[in-house]
Amino acid sequence: MKLRLNQKNIPILATIAVFILIYMVGSIMYSGFFSLRVFTNLFIDNAFAGVIAVGMTFVIISGGIDLSVGSVVAFVGVLTAKLIHVYHVHPLAVMLIALLFGAVFGFSMGCLIHFFDLPPFLVTLVGYFLARGLAFLISLDAIPIKHPLVDKIVDFGIPLGFRAWLPAVGIIFIIIVLLGIYLSHFTKFGRNVYAIGGNEHSAILMGLPVGRTKVLVYTLNSALCALAGLVYSLYTLSGYPLACVGLELDVIAAVVIGGTLLAGGAGYVEGTLIGVLILGLIQTFITFQGTLSSWWTMIVIGILLFIFILLQRYLSSTSFTTKRQKIKKMVEIQSA
Amino acid sequence: MSAPRIINENFQRLLWPLVALGLILLFNFLFTPGFINLEIKDGHLFGSMIDILNRGAPVMLLSIGMTLVFATGGIDLSVGAVIAISGALAATIIRPDYVKGVLEYGELRPLLVVVSIPLIVSIIAGLWNGMLVAYVGIQPIIATLILMVAGRGIAQLITKGQIVVFIHEPFQFIGSGFLFGLPFPISIVLFMCAIAYFLTRKTALGMFIEAVGANPVASRFMGVRERWIKISVYMFCGLCSGIAGLIICADIKAADANNAGFLLELDAIASVIIGGTMWGGRYTILGSIIGTLIIQSLTTTILTRGIAPEITLVFKAVVIICVALVQSENFRQIFSSRLAKLKAR
Numbered sequence: 001m002k003l004r005l006n007q008k009n010i011p012i013l014a015t016i017a018v019f020i021l022i023y024m025v026g027s028i029m030y031s032g033f034f035s036l037r038v039f040t041n042l043f044i045d046n047a048f049a050g051v052i053a054v055g056m057t058f059v060i061i062s063g064g065i066d067l068s069v070g071s072v073v074a075f076v077g078v079l080t081a082k083l084i085h086v087y088h089v090h091p092l093a094v095m096l097i098a099l100l101f102g103a104v105f106g107f108s109m110g111c112l113i114h115f116f117d118l119p120p121f122l123v124t125l126v127g128y129f130l131a132r133g134l135a136f137l138i139s140l141d142a143i144p145i146k147h148p149l150v151d152k153i154v155d156f157g158i159p160l161g162f163r164a165w166l167p168a169v170g171i172i173f174i175i176i177v178l179l180g181i182y183l184s185h186f187t188k189f190g191r192n193v194y195a196i197g198g199n200e201h202s203a204i205l206m207g208l209p210v211g212r213t214k215v216l217v218y219t220l221n222s223a224l225c226a227l228a229g230l231v232y233s234l235y236t237l238s239g240y241p242l243a244c245v246g247l248e249l250d251v252i253a254a255v256v257i258g259g260t261l262l263a264g265g266a267g268y269v270e271g272t273l274i275g276v277l278i279l280g281l282i283q284t285f286i287t288f289q290g291t292l293s294s295w296w297t298m299i300v301i302g303i304l305l306f307i308f309i310l311l312q313r314y315l316s317s318t319s320f321t322t323k324r325q326k327i328k329k330m331v332e333i334q335s336a
Numbered sequence: 337m338s339a340p341r342i343i344n345e346n347f348q349r350l351l352w353p354l355v356a357l358g359l360i361l362l363f364n365f366l367f368t369p370g371f372i373n374l375e376i377k378d379g380h381l382f383g384s385m386i387d388i389l390n391r392g393a394p395v396m397l398l399s400i401g402m403t404l405v406f407a408t409g410g411i412d413l414s415v416g417a418v419i420a421i422s423g424a425l426a427a428t429i430i431r432p433d434y435v436k437g438v439l440e441y442g443e444l445r446p447l448l449v450v451v452s453i454p455l456i457v458s459i460i461a462g463l464w465n466g467m468l469v470a471y472v473g474i475q476p477i478i479a480t481l482i483l484m485v486a487g488r489g490i491a492q493l494i495t496k497g498q499i500v501v502f503i504h505e506p507f508q509f510i511g512s513g514f515l516f517g518l519p520f521p522i523s524i525v526l527f528m529c530a531i532a533y534f535l536t537r538k539t540a541l542g543m544f545i546e547a548v549g550a551n552p553v554a555s556r557f558m559g560v561r562e563r564w565i566k567i568s569v570y571m572f573c574g575l576c577s578g579i580a581g582l583i584i585c586a587d588i589k590a591a592d593a594n595n596a597g598f599l600l601e602l603d604a605i606a607s608v609i610i611g612g613t614m615w616g617g618r619y620t621i622l623g624s625i626i627g628t629l630i631i632q633s634l635t636t637t638i639l640t641r642g643i644a645p646e647i648t649l650v651f652k653a654v655v656i657i658c659v660a661l662v663q664s665e666n667f668r669q670i671f672s673s674r675l676a677k678l679k680a681r
Contacts, residue, residue: 065477079456116664116666117664122660125606125656129606129650129652130653133649133652249485252481253481262477273608293496299486299489301485305482313472313474
């Protein structure tokens with residue numbers, strides 16, 4: 001079998017190369033960096049960000065953006081903690097409530113975006129304010145989570161050998177990534193999302209259910225955010241209304257570094273997984289280094305973002321997209 | 337012939353924001369005791385309404401720059417990070433050895449140096465954004481995201497992650513001084529407003545900006561230097577954020593790279609949208625100022641009511657979505673067709 005180097009695959013190959021490069025440099029420089037334990041920790045520490053990044057990939061492929069994710073995580077965390085700790089609701093019921101809340105929240109944002117033709121960043125900005133405000137409304141302080149069932153879930157894990165094991169949060173992350181890959185490649189919904197992101201106009205003309213798909217994308221994303229909120233509260237065993245401030249930017253950065261085109265229409269959930277792992281790797285690297293301060297994380301992420309966006313820009317100006325953009329521009333001129 | 341129509345259009349655009357602001361102020365006149373009181377102490381004006389203007393000054397500055405960026409069909413997410421950078425620079429210029437642990441002040445730096453270097457760096461930050469948008473051709477929301485993520489890191493790099501506190505009388509005047517009885521930040525806002533107004537409304541620049549926003553391709557064919565317009569708009573936005581950063585830094589007499597200007601970009605975007613400027617095309621600076629006033633008076637109202645200030649966010653969300661819905665074409669159509677049906681019955 002001959003491996004064809006498609007131009008569409010270059011961003012994701014570049015992402016994988018960066019991942020391997022950072023990992024190799026880390027392994028050479030620090031003993032203990034190249035171990036199964038460090039590798040599984042990447043999945044555990046970034047589980048909540050990763051779960052959201054899968055949803056965000058769909059949103060960005062469809063040509064939209066969601067700024068509300070960090071706030072929804074914080075809200076769900078506080079809601080879970082309050083319901084379990086203060087009102088003694090059973091955790092399973094709480095999880096159901098949280099996921100339902102996420103779905104309804106995303107559904108309403110999607111409806112506002114689709115039916116009233118409001119820009120996605122504006123609607124999700126409102127979602128950002130609303131969810132964060134509601135989180136403060138529930139509690140201004142951190143609330144601990146203590147329940148036998150929660151402890152059981154936290155203690156559950158699959159031992160992998162070499163002193164490494166995969167706990168529940170890591171398993172959830174991997175399952176969601178697999179689900180995301182399945183959704184994007186093997187379902188009608190996935191195809192529709194790509195079509196809408198490529199060109200919404202032609203998607204409408206083709207008779208695709210544009211409205212339904214768009215609303216579903218935001219519903220899915222917010223539901224995944226709620227799930228990430230649950231993962232986050234399992235990870236920290238508390239709910240805090242100020243948690244995850246700025247998470248939306250990390251997630252968007254992970255998606256972009258993972259090779260998803262920000263203009264929509266192209267990208268892979270697999271790439272997003274690597275993007276999330278790269279962000280985690282940078283953090284691990286800085287922890288291992290010891291003397292570098294935390295702000296270097298932000299600067300390095302910024303530089304990586306810049307390089308990947310430049311790469312995307314260069315590729316899209318040399319590949320098939322130019323023709324499409326030319327047609328798009330012609331349509332714009334004619335309709336104006 | 338068309339002049340009255342344009343004035344009328346502008347007025348209509350400002351009508352809903354003004355109604356919202358009026359309602360909030362009316363609520364305060366009726367239910368908040370002492371809200372309308374204006375006192376003169378030592379020749380300075382004091383009162384709740386002056387306080388709203390003063391507290392809102394940084395966001396007003398941001399929204400002036402953001403309005404112009406919006407008009408070209410862009411957005412600048414990096415304003416909060418630029419605020420942090422400019423504040424961090426000003427503080428480290430005043431106390432260069434503080435980050436090394438030296439507590440003594442060196443010589444008193446002249447105000448011109450303390451102010452000009454941060455502002456120049458802010459303009460360069462704007463230039464960077466503008467270049468990415470105009471020459472590299474990245475979508476604005478992403479191009480400015482880079483600086484938004486990296487900028488706060490750079491600000492922390494400058495202050496080495498510490499909160500640099502300082503005393504510098506002339507510089508503090510920017511944040512807490514008084515000019516003609518009014519707090520100095522208000523005068524800065526008025527000045528920048530006037531500059532933006534004369535540059536864009538008394539010259540053809542404003543028309544070019546709107547042309548670039550409405551249809552970049554067509555305006556390039558017509559000979560408008562689209563790229564230069566975009567770059568200069570981002571540079572102006574950078575300058576505005578730099579000044580806002582100086583005000584915030586001078587007001588609290590410290591540079592906090594982590595929290596200075598944090599999430600202010602969202603407030604600025606919200607003000608611009610509430611004010612009636614939509615993406616690409618017609619813009620109104622006055623509208624954005626009114627938008628900021630709505631947000632700030634909401635915050636002040638909530639504070640004086642004794643509600644936890646964090647809950648302001650919920651009110652902000654409600655106000656933004658209401659104003660955006662009223663301005664949405666589809667919403668109006670649905671609403672007016674419902675109304676027509678009711679009348680037909």
